[in-house]
Each structure stands twice: as structure tokens, then as C-alpha cells.
Amino acid sequence: MSKEKPSIPKGTRDFGPAIVVKRNYIFSIIRRTFEKFGYLPLETPAMEQLSVLTGKYGDEGDQLIFKILNSGDFLAKTTPADIAEGSKNLIRKISEKALRYDLTVPFARFVVMNRNEITFPFKRYQIQPVWRADRPQRGRYREFYQCDADAVGTNSLLCEAEIVQMINETLTNLGLTDFTIKINHRGILAGIAEAIGEKGKEGEICVAIDKLDKIGAEGVRKELLGRGISESAVDKLEPLYTLSGSNEEILQQLQTILGETAEGQRGLKDLHEVWQYLAALQSQALTTQNESGNARLQLDVTLARGLSYYTGCIFEVKVNNVAMGSISGGGRYDNLTGMFGMPDVSGVGFSFGVDRIYDVLDELNLFPDNAEVGTQVLLVQFDKASELYALPLLQQLRDAGIPTELYPEAAKLKKQMSYADQKNIPYVVLIGSEEMQTGKLKLRHMKTGEQSDQTIEEIISQIKKQH
Amino acid sequence: MSKEKPSIPKGTRDFGPAIVVKRNYIFSIIRRTFEKFGYLPLETPAMEQLSVLTGKYGDEGDQLIFKILNSGDFLAKTTPADIAEGSKNLIRKISEKALRYDLTVPFARFVVMNRNEITFPFKRYQIQPVWRADRPQRGRYREFYQCDADAVGTNSLLCEAEIVQMINETLTNLGLTDFTIKINHRGILAGIAEAIGEKGKEGEICVAIDKLDKIGAEGVRKELLGRGISESAVDKLEPLYTLSGSNEEILQQLQTILGETAEGQRGLKDLHEVWQYLAALQSQALTTQNESGNARLQLDVTLARGLSYYTGCIFEVKVNNVAMGSISGGGRYDNLTGMFGMPDVSGVGFSFGVDRIYDVLDELNLFPDNAEVGTQVLLVQFDKASELYALPLLQQLRDAGIPTELYPEAAKLKKQMSYADQKNIPYVVLIGSEEMQTGKLKLRHMKTGEQSDQTIEEIISQIKKQH
Numbered sequence: 030m031s032k033e034k035p036s037i038p039k040g041t042r043d044f045g046p047a048i049v050v051k052r053n054y055i056f057s058i059i060r061r062t063f064e065k066f067g068y069l070p071l072e073t074p075a076m077e078q079l080s081v082l083t084g085k086y087g088d089e090g091d092q093l094i095f096k097i098l099n100s101g102d103f104l105a106k107t108t109p110a111d112i113a114e115g116s117k118n119l120i121r122k123i124s125e126k127a128l129r130y131d132l133t134v135p136f137a138r139f140v141v142m143n144r145n146e147i148t149f150p151f152k153r154y155q156i157q158p159v160w161r162a163d164r165p166q167r168g169r170y171r172e173f174y175q176c177d178a179d180a181v182g183t184n185s186l187l188c189e190a191e192i193v194q195m196i197n198e199t200l201t202n203l204g205l206t207d208f209t210i211k212i213n214h215r216g217i218l219a220g221i222a223e224a225i226g227e228k229g230k231e232g233e234i235c236v237a238i239d240k241l242d243k244i245g246a247e248g249v250r251k252e253l254l255g256r257g258i259s260e261s262a263v264d265k266l267e268p269l270y271t272l273s274g275s276n277e278e279i280l281q282q283l284q285t286i287l288g289e290t291a292e293g294q295r296g297l298k299d300l301h302e303v304w305q306y307l308a309a310l311q312s313q314a315l316t317t318q319n320e321s322g323n324a325r326l327q328l329d330v331t332l333a334r335g336l337s338y339y340t341g342c343i344f345e346v347k348v349n350n351v352a353m354g355s356i357s358g359g360g361r362y363d364n365l366t367g368m369f370g371m372p373d374v375s376g377v378g379f380s381f382g383v384d385r386i387y388d389v390l391d392e393l394n395l396f397p398d399n400a401e402v403g404t405q406v407l408l409v410q411f412d413k414a415s416e417l418y419a420l421p422l423l424q425q426l427r428d429a430g431i432p433t434e435l436y437p438e439a440a441k442l443k444k445q446m447s448y449a450d451q452k453n454i455p456y457v458v459l460i461g462s463e464e465m466q467t468g469k470l471k472l473r474h475m476k477t478g479e480q481s482d483q484t485i486e487e488i489i490s491q492i493k494k495q496h
Numbered sequence: 497m498s499k500e501k502p503s504i505p506k507g508t509r510d511f512g513p514a515i516v517v518k519r520n521y522i523f524s525i526i527r528r529t530f531e532k533f534g535y536l537p538l539e540t541p542a543m544e545q546l547s548v549l550t551g552k553y554g555d556e557g558d559q560l561i562f563k564i565l566n567s568g569d570f571l572a573k574t575t576p577a578d579i580a581e582g583s584k585n586l587i588r589k590i591s592e593k594a595l596r597y598d599l600t601v602p603f604a605r606f607v608v609m610n611r612n613e614i615t616f617p618f619k620r621y622q623i624q625p626v627w628r629a630d631r632p633q634r635g636r637y638r639e640f641y642q643c644d645a646d647a648v649g650t651n652s653l654l655c656e657a658e659i660v661q662m663i664n665e666t667l668t669n670l671g672l673t674d675f676t677i678k679i680n681h682r683g684i685l686a687g688i689a690e691a692i693g694e695k696g697k698e699g700e701i702c703v704a705i706d707k708l709d710k711i712g713a714e715g716v717r718k719e720l721l722g723r724g725i726s727e728s729a730v731d732k733l734e735p736l737y738t739l740s741g742s743n744e745e746i747l748q749q750l751q752t753i754l755g756e757t758a759e760g761q762r763g764l765k766d767l768h769e770v771w772q773y774l775a776a777l778q779s780q781a782l783t784t785q786n787e788s789g790n791a792r793l794q795l796d797v798t799l800a801r802g803l804s805y806y807t808g809c810i811f812e813v814k815v816n817n818v819a820m821g822s823i824s825g826g827g828r829y830d831n832l833t834g835m836f837g838m839p840d841v842s843g844v845g846f847s848f849g850v851d852r853i854y855d856v857l858d859e860l861n862l863f864p865d866n867a868e869v870g871t872q873v874l875l876v877q878f879d880k881a882s883e884l885y886a887l888p889l890l891q892q893l894r895d896a897g898i899p900t901e902l903y904p905e906a907a908k909l910k911k912q913m914s915y916a917d918q919k920n921i922p923y924v925v926l927i928g929s930e931e932m933q934t935g936k937l938k939l940r941h942m943k944t945g946e947q948s949d950q951t952i953e954e955i956i957s958q959i960k961k962q963h
Contacts, residue, residue, distance in 0.1 A: 041541035065894055071513060074508035095567070172543065310890065
């Protein structure tokens with residue numbers, strides 16, 4: 030047996046009680062919102078067939094998939110030639126399974142395998158960890174949770190509107206008030222490319238525009254020219270970076286610019302319909318202003334995520350006045366399951382970045398007081414007599430639904446108090462010889478230091494009142 | 497891209513919405529009970545260093561650990577000699593990480609790494625999947641959840657009593673009534689071995705006795721003799737299989753048999769103390785009889801689990817009148833972290849087998865009515881006009897906290913109704929032209945087929961009343 034000091038793999042984390050409790054708080058709010066909108070939970074195994082994952086994330090992605098070594102004598106079916114061909118070729122011979130890399134491909138695999146049992150539209154959410162062999166760095170882990178919600182099997186733009194609603198409701202319930210839900214449409218981006226004389230080049234344009242925040246308009250200009258976009262096209266493009274006014278005003282300006290392009294028209298029509306849905310739903314995303322004075326939902330023609338996959342509306346969410354990337358994003362796609370030979374499954378989905386949301390809530394001090402989670406009362410004992418006296422009280426408190434502990438040994442008072450302190454237990458009950466005689470127990474409120482003598486019934490009713 | 501029909505790895509499972517909801521129901525009851533007793537959640541990464549896991553589960557266990565192939569050119573650091581040595585030796589060269597095999601070793605690793613920050617006694621629970629390369633078969637999976645609770649850093653037998661309480665409370669809250677919590681003690685087993693003249697042979701005796709249910713007394717006799725236990729010892733042992741009477745009576749008989757042995761005395765003393773604690777806690781495990789007329793808590797001297805690890809009390813739980821192995825088990829150990837060079841961390845723990853509990857609840861029809869989970873109301877639309885009319889109602893229902901969906905397209909009535917049916921949605925609201933004129937909507941209760949005309953306010957108050 031190894032006696033060296035144990036460690037955990039780079040890029041992974043242990044979550045102790047205080048952190049699990051906070052993370053579960055986030056998960057439970059996300060879960061509740063998803064379910065309110067009719068999305069139901071799905072869970073897939075951590076391991077997938079390697080063949081299911083390979084080729085779905087590009088060459089770079091393939092390399093970041095964690096592969097699982099076949100059990101037993103994995104070399105048995107290999108030849109010296111297999112080994113001579115090197116690691117990349119050998120993988121297929123010695124590994125058949127791999128760890129989930131995202132939740133989308135397993136979801137697609139599930140839909141294909143269960144196509145005959147599933148009732149469409151199928152609205153599922155999935156909250157599970159994924160694993161990536163990325164180089165670990167601040168805020169980037171090799172094991173992290175994704176929270177996806179997708180509705181597949183319908184083209185209705187009500188789903189897009191409801192995604193805006195779910196984002197708004199989840200973040201509001203988490204206590205966030207100043208955030209922006211950016212929306213754009215693949216058709217708008219294609220229309221822009223066409224309108225400036227670079228039809229079909231929206232891919233190149235988007236990659237460059239995406240860096241606007243980082244490198245500024247001048248930087249983007251250089252990059253666009255470098256990518257073969259003509260100078261006159263760039264001249265026509267630049268005014269779009271700073272389209273201003275309300276969403277309606279921006280839509281009107283776009284109508285003028287994109288009026289002639291079929292893709293632009295498609296984008297505008299879809300966005301109009303999303304807006305109509307949201308208006309009918311009296312959406313706070315339209316009616317609430319964030320601190321900058323803009324509406325929460327913001328049409329942003331420079332928003333350009335995952336172009337190759339998305340085909341309709343795209344979303345991204347930023348918390349304002351916090352140094353943090355987007356905490357949510359998604360969009361509509363045409364072809365979820367084509368990779369497995371099942372065509373025409375369209376849908377729309379989005380996901381929350383739980384690690385980032387955690388950091389934002391932490392920074393803004395938005396986690397609710399821990400008091401309600403974990404043990405509420407610690408009974409302190411001094412000797413066998415007080416322990417025996419405490420046992421029925423312990424049971425009484427628990428029967429009343431109050432999480433309670435009796436310190437399991439007659440340790441020094443200081444040690445027992447420090448246990449309560451470390452575990453953030455709000456109340457301590459001291460049971461000494463006087464207390465046992467009178468039945469009046471000493472109740473100490475740990476935060477204020479206040480002490481009072483009360484019967485067990487009084488203590489129970491006081492603590493229950495606080496909740 | 498592969499277009500072949502995708503599959504999932506042998507021994508793994510997808511959990512669709514209906515199953516996730518039921519599993520989460522079990523988890524939430526377990527969680528709530530654990531927290532009521534002061535146990536707090538811990539989560540460790542799915543991947544551990546292979547060196548942390550190797551050598552902890554015996555040779556057979558080592559082979560069942562899923563190893564993760566190093567990323568990148570994993571062959572780069574190997575030599576032809578490494579490969580010539582075969583799979584077993586090559587593993588260390590091409591794999592540094594592995595999947596969690598149980599929750600105990602990661603817990604021990606966590607305690608050692610955080611020994612200076614942890615306040616002892618440390619009471620943690622952990623509900624996470626583990627992975628084993630076992631041959632899959634009915635009821636045995638390669639990915640399955642474990643639910644562990646452990647209290648380390650105290651020798652107090654209050655912890656043992658509280659484990660009995662937690663098992664009793666969890667199973668009771670799950671609706672189970674007829675179950676037996678078997679308890680035994682390592683000292684009793686050692687004392688028995690000594691008393692029959694085979695001191696130190698309790699390991700061999702236990703392996704044989706453990707098969708009593710399967711092969712009967714005659715079979716056990718053969719096995720004992722085969723394992724080198726003398727005939728006179730077996731003669732003395734056999735009456736113990738059928739010790740009868742109440743727990744108190746069995747304890748008294750044991751007192752006579754084991755009176756002279758130090759280990760036997762230790763076991764009896766500990767069990768007495770556990771009983772005292774339970775009596776003071778007015779434990780239902782003592783006061784409730786199961787259908788056979790015995791108390792729920794049953795001293796069983798033939799109970800013998802994981803002897804090499806446990807050192808004090810041991811537990812096992814069986815649901816009576818159901819063909820299913822034990823659904824929970826555990827015990828006290830002396831040395832959780834010795835494997836990592838940190839001595840003297842004793843504790844006691846147990847775990848629930850969630851897959852088995854699931855099957856038992858399913859068989860006994862104890863899952864609560866699904867009605868409360870998932871969508872409560874489906875709004876059915878017939879055309880654009882009824883869709884627009886429905887949108888504010890949708891929002892009103894959701895604002896009232898009622899999970900509601902509007903079918904996202906004006907599909908045929910039959911299709912929308914079958915969607916409600918498949919998703920187990922209890923109420924459907926039909927919005928036709930008449931309904932829009934009068935404001936009286938048609939509310940249909942899906943199970944009974946009952947229909948009535950109601951305003952949205954009446955519908956909301958009726959549905960809220962049901963919960």
C-alpha cells in the first residue's frame with residue numbers, strides 16, 4: 030500500500046459540505062424553473078461508446094475526450110504493427126469507451142435509441158458532469174457540470190420565447206437583477222454578409238466580430254481583411270457594431286439594411302415572432318430595465334456563437350458589472366441527430382454555466398444565509414448523566430423536524446462549542462446539573478451570544494418560528 | 497461520421513424522466529434524513545489518481561477498476577520492454593487516473609488531504625455514482641450510485657445507535673413497514689471462535705456461516721470442516737445458528753457462552769450500550785414489531801460482513817417478504833486512513849443500495865402518485881387566435897407556481913391530448929372560440945375524463961387546493 034500523501038487529479042475538485050450546499054441551491058432553482066416549463070430530467074451514463082463520441086467535436090475535441098482503457102488484457106487483441114502505428118491508432122484497439130464530453134451528443138444518442146418511445150415535442154433537461162482533458166487553468170476544470178435544456182421536434186418559436194423566460198426566471202430567483210440576455214439570429218448574420226457583398230462568408234465575419242470586445246473595431250478590421258473580406262464590405266459592416274436605440278429601433282434599421290436578403294428576412298421574421306410571444310407573456314425580459322437603462326433582452330447583431338451548429342436564434346447571457354464571461358447560452362439547430370443517421374430532428378436548447386453562476390453569486394453575496402441548511406441545534410453534554418438526559422430531547426427536536434445533534438462524547442465545553450462554531454450551527458443547548466433539575470435548558474444563540482433559560486417545548490417553538 | 501445505430505456501454509443505463517423522478521424521490525428522503533442527523537454532503541471527483549485506488553480493494557478489485565488512458569501521446573514514455581511485459585505492467589505507464597470504485601477510499605483520501613481543516617467528529621454523507629468493470633448481470637451494473645454516511649473521529653456508540661435510527665427513519669419515510677435491521681459485532685464473532693476452541697479463526701467461520709441461508713446447516717458443516725475447523729468446534733457452533741427469543745434473551749445466552757472471552761465481552765458491552773442509547777431515544781427499531789412478530793432490530797450472530805475491514809458493530813438490512821438481498825449495510829472500523837499513512841481515524845458508516853430500494857418500492861407499489869411531479873396543466877390550442885389568447889393564461893398559471901405548458905403548435909386535438917397522456921399531465925385546458933368568448937375554459941381531468949367550464953382563476957384555485 031502506498032503511504033505517500035494522496036492527491037486528486039489536476040483540474041478536478043472536492044466539494045466540501047459548505048460548497049455542495051451552495052451548488053445544490055443553484056441546481057434546485059434551475060431544476061424548479063425547468064420543471065415549471067414542462068422540461069423533465071434525463072440522466073445518461075458517464076461512459077459512452079467511444080464510437081458515439083468520436084468525430085462529433087472536431088479533431089481538437091477528439092483529443093480532449095478521456096478514453097477508458099479496456100478491462101482485462103487489453104493488449105491481447107493488438108499486434109506489434111498496431112503498436113508501431115503509434116498512440117492515435119492504438120486507441121481504437123485498446124479503448125472502446127470514453128467519458129461524456131458534453132450533454133448534447135448523449136442526448137442525441139438517447140433520442141435516436143428511443144425514437145419510437147419518445148413523444149415529441151420532447152422537452153428534457155440534464156444536469157450532469159462532463160469531462161475534458163483541457164489544460165487546467167483558473168476557472169477551467171477537467172470535470173465540471175453542465176445544465177442543458179432542449180426542446181426537440183418542434184419549430185415553434187414559442188420555445189425560444191420560453192427560453193428567454195426561463196433564463197429570466199432562474200436568474201431572478203437566484204437574486205440577480207442586472208443582467209442582459211443577448212439574442213441574435215443566424216439569418217441576420219447571413220443577411221448581413223450578403224448585404225455587404227460577401228454572401229456565404231458569415232462564418233469568417235463572425236469569428237472576427239466575436240473579438241470586438243477584446244481587440245476593438247480596428248483589430249476586427251485587420252482580422253476581416255486578413256480573412257479575405259473586401260475593404261468596401263468592412264466599411265459597410267462597421268456601422269452595424271454600434272447600432273443603437275431600443276430593440277424596435279434596431280429591428281427597423283436592420284429591416285432597411287437586410288430588406289433584400291432572404292436569410293435576413295427569415296431572421297427578422299423569427300425575431301419579430303419571438304418578441305410577439307414575449308409581449309403576450311408580459312415578459313420581464315422586455316419590461317425590466319437593467320442599470321444601464323436598456324431592456325434585459327437585447328438584440329445584438331455582433332453575437333455569433335457556434336455558427337456551424339446553430340441555424341436560427343442564438344442566445345447569450347451576461348451579468349452586468351461583474352468581470353465574468355457569459356453564464357448561459359444556446360440556440361436553435363436543425364439537425365440534432367443527423368450524426369446518427371436520423372434526419373430532421375430540429376430543436377432549440379440552452380445551458381447554464383454553474384461554475385460561473387456560483388462565482389457571480391459568491392462575489393455579489395447573493396447566497397442565502399446558510400442557517401437553514403445543516404444542523405440547527407447542538408446539544409452539549411457534560412457527563413453520562415447529562416447525556417442520558419439529552420437523548421429524549423434529541424429525539425423530540427428531530428421529531429419536530431429540526432436537524433439536531435448531540436455531541437457524541439462528554440468532551441470539554443470549549444471543544445463542543447468550537448464544533449458548533451465550525452459547523453455553523455446557530456443554536457447550542459447546554460445541559461448541566463442545574464438545567465436537569467429545573468427542566469429549564471440554557472439556549473445559546475451562537476451569532477449574538479444571547480443566552481436564555483427555556484423548556485424544550487419553548488425551544489422547539491422558538492426555532493420553528495424562525496423558519 | 498459513423499451512421500450506425502448508436503448504443504450505450506454494457507452494464508450502463510439511461511434514466512428517462514419517469515425513472516429520474518422516482519430515483520430523486522429516494523435520494524431526497526435519504527438526504528433529508530442524513531441532514532436531520534447532522535451529516536453533511538461531500539462530493540469527490542469521478543476520477544482519482546490510479547495510485548490512490550490501487551491496492552485498496554484486493555487483487556480482484558484492482559482488475560475491476562476502470563482506468564483512464566493518459567491524454568495525448570500516451571505511448572511516448574513507454575519502451576518496447578514495457579509493452580513486452582504485458583497489459584498489467586503497461587497500465588502504470590499509460591494510465592495515471594481511474595474512475596471511482598467506491599465512496600470509502602475517496603472519503604479517506606479527502607480526510608487525509610484536509611485533516612487540518614476538518615472539525616472532528618466529521619459526519620459526512622456522499623451520494624454519487626461508482627464504476628466497476630464487473631460482468632454485467634440482472635441487478636448488477638457497471639455504473640451505479642452509492643449512498644454512504646460515515647461519522648469519523650469518535651468512538652462513541654451513539655453513532656451506532658443513530659445509524660439504526662437513520663435506517664429506520666429513511667425506510668419508514670419511504671413507506672416500508674416490514675423490515676429487519678440485523679446487528680452483530682466483530683467481538684461476538686471473535687468470542688464465538690474462541691469459545692468453541694478455534695481462537696482467531698473467525699474469518700473462516702464467518703465465510704462459511706454467511707452461506708447458511710443458501711446451503712443450510714449441513715452444507716455449512718461441510719464447509720467448516722473443509723476449512724480446518726474441528727468437528728467438536730462445529731458441534732459447539734451449530735446451536736448458535738438457532739439462538740431464539742427476544743434480543744435480551746439472546747444477549748443473555750451469549751453472556752453464558754462468551755463470558756470468558758475478552759473479545760466476546762467487548763462485543764456484548766458495546767451492544768448493551770447501543771441498546772441503552774436506543775431505549776433512551778425511544779427508538780421504533782426496538783418498539784415496532786415486524787410481521788413475523790420480532791422487533792425491527794434483530795441481533796443476529798450469523799451476520800458476518802466484510803470482516804477484514806470492520807472491527808466493531810456491523811449492520812445489514814433486509815426488507816421482509818420481498819425476494820431481494822440486503823438494501824443497506826455497514827459497520828465500525830478502526831482505521832479508515834491508515835492506507836494513506838494517517839493512523840487512528842476510527843469511525844462508523846453505512847450505505848443504502850439505491851437500485852435495490854428502487855426495485856423494492858416498485859414491487860410494493862410504494863412510489864407516491866406521480867401527479868405532483870412534472871407538468872400539471874397542458875393548454876391546448878387550435879389556431880393562432882387561441883394561441884394568443886392562451887399566452888397570458890400560461891403566464892398566470894406559472895406565476896401561481898403551477899408547472900404548465902402550452903402545446904407549441906396548433907396540432908390536431910388528438911395529438912395534443914396524446915402528448916398530455918404520455919407525459920402524465922393531469923389537467924388539460926381546451927381553448928376554442930366559445931371559450932374565448934365567454935372566458936369559461938374547458939378543464940378536463942385526464943384520469944377521470946370529467947370536464948367542466950371554469951374561469952382561469954377558478955382553475956388555478958382548484959389545482960392549488962390539490963397540493
